[in-house]
Amino acid sequence: MAFFPHLLLATLEGLVTSAVLALTALGLSLVFGVMRIVNVAHGEFFMLGAVLAWAITTTLTGHPAFGFAVALVVSPLIVGAIAWVSERLVLRRVEYNPEATIVATIGLLYIIQQLALTFYGPEARPVAPPFNYRIQLPWFGYSGYKLSIIAASALLLLATWFVLTRTRIGLVMRATQYDRETAQAFGIPVGRVYGAVFALGAMLAAIAAVLIVPIQQAHYLMGLDPLLLSFIVVIIGGLGSLRGTVIAALLIGVSDGIISVFFSPTLAKIIATLIVAMVLVFRPQGLFGTAAK
Amino acid sequence: MIGGEATAKVYALHVAVIALLVALNFVLPEYHHGVLARVLVLAVFAMGYNLLFGYVGLLSLGHAMFFAAGLYGAGLPLYHLGWGVPAAFAGGVSAGLVMSLVIGLLALRTSGVAFMIVTMMFAQVFYLTTLYFGEWTRGDEGLVLQQQARRITLGTATLDLTNPTTRYLLAVALFAAALFATLAIVRSRHGRVLVAIRENEERTRMLGYDTFANKLTAVVISGVICAAAGAAYALLFGYVGSTFASVQYSILPLLWALLGGAATTLGPLIGTLFMYYVIDITSGYTSAYMLVVGAVLILLVLYFRKGVLGTLRERWLRWLP
Numbered sequence: 026m027a028f029f030p031h032l033l034l035a036t037l038e039g040l041v042t043s044a045v046l047a048l049t050a051l052g053l054s055l056v057f058g059v060m061r062i063v064n065v066a067h068g069e070f071f072m073l074g075a076v077l078a079w080a081i082t083t084t085l086t087g088h089p090a091f092g093f094a095v096a097l098v099v100s101p102l103i104v105g106a107i108a109w110v111s112e113r114l115v116l117r118r119v120e121y122n123p124e125a126t127i128v129a130t131i132g133l134l135y136i137i138q139q140l141a142l143t144f145y146g147p148e149a150r151p152v153a154p155p156f157n158y159r160i161q162l163p164w165f166g167y168s169g170y171k172l173s174i175i176a177a178s179a180l181l182l183l184a185t186w187f188v189l190t191r192t193r194i195g196l197v198m199r200a201t202q203y204d205r206e207t208a209q210a211f212g213i214p215v216g217r218v219y220g221a222v223f224a225l226g227a228m229l230a231a232i233a234a235v236l237i238v239p240i241q242q243a244h245y246l247m248g249l250d251p252l253l254l255s256f257i258v259v260i261i262g263g264l265g266s267l268r269g270t271v272i273a274a275l276l277i278g279v280s281d282g283i284i285s286v287f288f289s290p291t292l293a294k295i296i297a298t299l300i301v302a303m304v305l306v307f308r309p310q311g312l313f314g315t316a317a318k
Numbered sequence: 319m320i321g322g323e324a325t326a327k328v329y330a331l332h333v334a335v336i337a338l339l340v341a342l343n344f345v346l347p348e349y350h351h352g353v354l355a356r357v358l359v360l361a362v363f364a365m366g367y368n369l370l371f372g373y374v375g376l377l378s379l380g381h382a383m384f385f386a387a388g389l390y391g392a393g394l395p396l397y398h399l400g401w402g403v404p405a406a407f408a409g410g411v412s413a414g415l416v417m418s419l420v421i422g423l424l425a426l427r428t429s430g431v432a433f434m435i436v437t438m439m440f441a442q443v444f445y446l447t448t449l450y451f452g453e454w455t456r457g458d459e460g461l462v463l464q465q466q467a468r469r470i471t472l473g474t475a476t477l478d479l480t481n482p483t484t485r486y487l488l489a490v491a492l493f494a495a496a497l498f499a500t501l502a503i504v505r506s507r508h509g510r511v512l513v514a515i516r517e518n519e520e521r522t523r524m525l526g527y528d529t530f531a532n533k534l535t536a537v538v539i540s541g542v543i544c545a546a547a548g549a550a551y552a553l554l555f556g557y558v559g560s561t562f563a564s565v566q567y568s569i570l571p572l573l574w575a576l577l578g579g580a581a582t583t584l585g586p587l588i589g590t591l592f593m594y595y596v597i598d599i600t601s602g603y604t605s606a607y608m609l610v611v612g613a614v615l616i617l618l619v620l621y622f623r624k625g626v627l628g629t630l631r632e633r634w635l636r637w638l639p
Contacts, residue, residue: 063431063434063435115616115619115620118620119619119620123430123431124377125619125623127377127379127431127434128572128576128615128618128619129615129616129619129620131569131572131612131615132611132612132613132614132615132616132619133612133616134612135608135609135611135612135615136608136609136612136613136616137612138608138612139606139607139608139609139612140609142606142608143605143606143609249565253438253439253442256435256438256439257439260432260435289450291446291449291450292450294446295443295446295447295450298439298442298443298446299439299443301439302424302436302439302440302443303424305428305432305435305436305439306424306425306427306428306436307427309427309428309432
């Protein structure tokens with residue numbers, strides 16, 4: 026294959042990564058922005074979404090598209106419920122103290138990982154894609170499903186943007202983010218908002234996982250990479266900035282796709298992580314955002 | 319201020335702990351003898367972590383890189399270049415010194431949550447590097463250091479590090495050195511400044527202390543102690559693998575320090591010992607050890623924020639360092 030088609034393929038692969046990453050990172054960014062806490066278990070919600078998608082699609086018989094559609098709805102709902110319960114039972118009771126929250130979510134990470142290992146097992150398992158349609162480009166055929174991931178992610182991002190900026194729910198969330206105490210004084214049930222935001226963040230990760238699981242198998246340790254990548258995206262994009270998150274996800278995803286076509290994946294990860302750590306050290310407000318409080 | 323009587327009590331307690339550990343060498347059954355040697359080395363790791371986390375209040379999620387720097391700094395030259403044990407140990411400690419200095423200079427530009435994320439990322443870079451150079455490190459599989467390489471020759475006498483008694487006593491020696499070093503640091507002026515930084519960094523700076531220099535010193539001392547633990551682990555137990563550089567080994571010292579009591583000198587030992595046996599005993603019934611670790615972390619944060627010794631100090635033993 027010549028250089029240009031090779032680059033095009035790398036870019037397409039990178040766009041798929043970006044699409045999934047943007048959703049996952051947006052979940053982390055929402056929680057980070059509104060609640061001012063770091064959810065170290067975010068990657069495990071991603072993993073749980075993928076594992077549940079496998080469980081649902083293998084339980085349901087019939088056309089793969091049917092099982093997949095059910096998984097796309099039910100898996101995020103279950104993950105959201107689990108996140109909501111853990112927020113109410115644990116995080117609320119440590120009063121969102123930053124350090125205690127980190128330790129508690131590390132605990133959550135271990136518990137979810139172990140439950141997945143015990144009930145799902147150590148194997149990596151594939152999920153059948155809802156449809157197999159290849160789009161024939163002049164140089165190579167490309168999976169139509171992968172392109173549909175990009176479309177689905179773009180739709181979901183638009184929907185989230187709409188909810189955040191144009192609806193009453195979004196207004197309440199932004200008010201809580203801006204000033205928790207004043208919001209409370211104006212009768213906003215801050216506690217319930219926190220529970221909902223935490224669940225929503227986890228659900229976004231779970232949706233991203235369900236979308237990606239037909240091309241990347243479900244495994245109980247799959248959560249660490251999305252967690253680190255989401256940290257990276259949230260940092261580069263700036264806290265609580267939806268636009269920044271999307272741009273950063275595109276930047277990271279596409280460059281990751283291109284670098285890993287031309288270099289070894291481990292080296293690509295080393296370089297990417299190092300660059301981002303340096304960004305965080307020398308430009309802590311991110312490339313697009315304003316300084317974090 | 320700490321009175322003379324309290325100082326005497328503190329030293330008596332620490333000497334008694336070391337004496338007890340030496341005495342245990344002669345009475346412990348073989349299995350527990352081996353376990354305790356391992357726990358002591360890991361407790362040194364937890365003590366290094368605790369210096370930064372407990373006393374300075376800096377939550378790092380990257381201390382596995384300091385432990386692993388010691389591990390590889392000692393293990394690789396011994397395995398590939400045929401260095402002797404003392405040189406390899408020095409190599410491990412120097413690796414930790416250089417690494418903690420560089421990481422400290424970079425990561426201390428951030429604070430709070432950003433510090434945690436930056437240290438976690440640097441540690442991830444180090445972990446991936448150990449995998450990338452798999453040709454020399456053999457990655458996850460790791461290197462096994464041969465028995466004949468793990469010997470110290472002093473004139474005519476040889477110390478065989480694979481001998482259980484030698485191994486145990488060397489572990490106690492390392493532990494004692496780290497314990498008294500920590501004790502000296504936290505009771506010094508520098509140690510008080512560290513606690514002041516934890517309580518209110520802004521105010522400490524206003525009082526004229528160079529908080530950056532103090533924090534950097536703390537990171538380096540913490541890194542060196544962790545690297546010494548890593549180097550000792552490689553030499554005493556003869557295994558060097560990239561698992562020790564993974565994020566799990568950054569979380570474990572946090573757990574040990576929290577459980578035993580953050581900002582207590584003996585807490586890390588209690589936390590490590592307790593956790594080791596909890597996992598050891600529960601693994602007899604279930605393989606779900608991560609569940610135990612997770613549950614303990616959450617329960618600690620919910621109900622037992624100060625850990626064993628922290629609670630003891632709050633209730634009864636006010637003089638505990």
